[in-house]
Amino acid sequence: MSVHSDWGDWLPTAVAEADPDGLDLWYLGCNGFALKTSDETTVFIDPYLGIGDPPRTVRMIPIPFAPEDVRSADALLATHEHTDHTHGPSQAPILTGTDAEFFGPSASAEIARAWTNEYGVDADGISEIAEGDTLEIGSLTVHVEPAHDPDADHPVSYVVEHDSGTFFHGGDARPSEAFEDIGSRYDIDLAVVAFGSSGMIPDKQTREPTYTKWYADENMAAEAANQLRTDRLLPTHWDMWKGLTADPSALRDHVRGFEHPRTLEVLEIGDRTSV
Template identity: 30%
Template sequence: MIMERKWYKQGNGLLREMKEWLPGPHELIFWYLGQCGFVYKKEAIVYIDPVLNSLVDEKGDNMRYYPSPFSPDKVTADYVLCTHGHKDHLALETLTGIAKADLHTKFIVPGDCVETLVEAGIDRPRIIEACAKEELQLPGLTVYPIQAAHPVHQKTAQGKDVALCYQLTMGNIRILHLGDTYLTQQLLNDLLALKAPDLFFAPINGGDYFRTARDCIGNLNMLETANLAIMLKAAVTVPTHYDMVKGNTVDPLDFVRILREIDDAARWQLPALGEGVIYLPLSF
């Protein structure tokens, strides 16, 4: 179990790097912000599931193993995506801080989360509702949402999606970000219908009786994510959801071992907190 992690880069140094690093014509740069949070940079700057504020439980106790790398009022972004409404993915203090800091940022969320953002003070025209299997074509970004199973595939009484996975296309790069989900036949069929991802971001923390008893919904486990990466022919797999929240961590090196046992040619990446990674497809 991971008890403490340190930032490779944070604060002004990380912010400066994210501003100054420019991807080449066929490249994409991504930075790891912890849990399921990443920044993707190509023609657009995209944040997904950022948590740039404290996390506390119902008793007021700190749930994070490490602090935020910078405050949300320092963010410059074209788009911020959230996969679902749990506070380690949709962090309202983070989203409202970004909304105030960068007035051109658009927020892309499942339908079930739209009113949550509106009630928090984000103007409705800045919020884009993501609907399963309805492609969003935006400047610098194409989003194809898929219904996640967290813990089951679910819509509200009004027919709004509750939790989503996202296929993102940025230029020549395809990103598949699963957010939080179990593996179901429906999800497997939906994922196999997609083109192979260049970058595959998927949870590895799994689930068990004791976490479920604490109302901690599980995810794909390491073996499931490793097998899924091979089935989807992912060029590079980046495991997620293993290090931020107390009582819900695993060792990502165990995932790497499992993945290599299945296919020792499989490519993977374990970025440090705040580390930038320049990705160039093998075809270039």
């Protein structure tokens, strides 16, 4: 299965040609990000370029690039094993077309190992990581932390440290004691929390409409931001699935009465920001 980009190659070209002062990131839609530093260290987290599983899950946003158009990458990180976070057609071409190494928890790494036969990914470039691990990737220090995602087999979160600031990616995790602990140990500048509505989504086996809540709602997102003690909150995933989309601006009324976050930062697919 090949990926067709709705936007041509302008987004990966923009990343490749960018010259950040510190650590910049681009929102790829869903829960995906491209990170690039002033020394050109480039890391992708959860890039997903699939259309879902229509009519069960239906992608609502453009496919922003073809993975073959990624010019340079040092690492690709997966937060957990769900298709929109660990996906061969989206991620294997990045691995085979660059020097990137794949890092993911046990369930994600198991999926990625199958890409050695299907896509020709180098088995030595797939690394299984676990909570408590620390990765040194160019000028980035990445700490692997726990995550509470009741829908995943083995989810993790990532704390990405750079001289210019600290970025947190929680995958699809919800508020928990794990977030409390992370917030007490790191000074987080910008935190990603998956946000969405509840809806009736066809069951994976029966295809019967089923009440579904995969992500944090408004109050849960505000709670997560407070647990993480983040300066800036960046909601994600709200744009992705038909029936589960949400309005991220609604979070302003839910977070403004708390100490954290100080800023709600809303990005659309393709947008760039600095940490």
